[in-house]
Amino acid sequence: MFAVFAAEPNPDDPIASLTVGERPEPEVPDGFIAVSVRAASLNMHDLWTLRGVGIKPEQFPMILGCDGAGVTEDGTEVVLHSVITSPGWVGDETLDPKRTLLTEKHQGTLAETVVVPARNVLPKPAGLSFAEAACMGTAWLTAYRMLFTQSGLRPGQTILVQGASGGVSTALIQLGTAAGFRVWVTGRSEEKRALAEGLGAHATFASGERLPERVDGVFETVGKATWAHSMRAVKPGGVIVVSGSTSGPDPSADLQRLFFLQLRVIGSTMGTRDELADLLRFCETTGVRPTIGAELPMADAEQGFRDMLDGATAGKIVFTR
Structure with a gap:
């Protein structure tokens, strides 16, 4: 499948390890769900991943993208929650010492398909576009x-x-x-x-x-x-x-x-699934929408990454397919 990924860690020149190409189709373990990605937004965390911060060398190649929005196999439009807890954790996900984010242990959203735990998908409000919804999770x-x-x-x-x-x-x-x-x-x-x-x-x-x-x-x-x-x-x-x-x-x-x-x-670190649900309702109720500074096809990911690295941002950078 098509994906944007970090081929290897590169602390000094992170863009050099950014790769646009093909990756194997993901498997879907029990308790997980496959989402066909429609949009994914760029975060500073993706640059840290390219540098190899918070991820072991043996975990590369790693598909980038912490958050996004898409469609499940049954046609449900969803928003992704990128904080993944350890098995059996109960309570505030951000306090789980073994929590992880997409792109740290699990492959990310800059791909045709992403696989996440079933609890990490929430219904997308009809009033939010996929690009807008893709800004919510991080x-x-x-x-x-x-x-x-x-x-x-x-x-x-x-x-x-x-x-x-x-x-x-x-x-x-x-x-x-x-x-x-x-x-x-x-x-x-x-x-x-x-x-x-x-x-x-x-x-x-x-x-x-x-x-x-x-x-x-x-x-x-x-x-x-x-x-x-x-x-x-x-x-x-x-x-x-x-x-x-x-x-x-x-x-x-x-x-x-x-x-x-x-x-x-x-x-303060990230947020919980319940807070994401509240945020989506807040935006739906008030009409507030994220400011998207640039919307690019995933194939042009390098331009978006360079803009973030250079500080040339004016809101969120979103990749669509």
């Missing part, structure tokens, strides 16, 4: 959990989203404004800040710029490059919710500010 689910499960914030409060154009950031802007938060955003360029304003941000600022007032919560996916600003931006008793560190994982902790201002720093 970036949008991550943003939903950060905002509604982990932050403890309330509509009407002010939040700061660090970074204006990535998949999680654009989802936070859209979800936050739809839910009644006052949303402020930082961006490295006028173009990225304009994108955030077009998505509904109430105010935008240059990266590191002093804010008019401190905010109730900061949402971090950048890490080292923005951490000092995040610590300065949040008001006493406020919260910083962290789900990534794309610029590096080793910021200064600034412990004195942390304890003196009684700040909360909360980690």
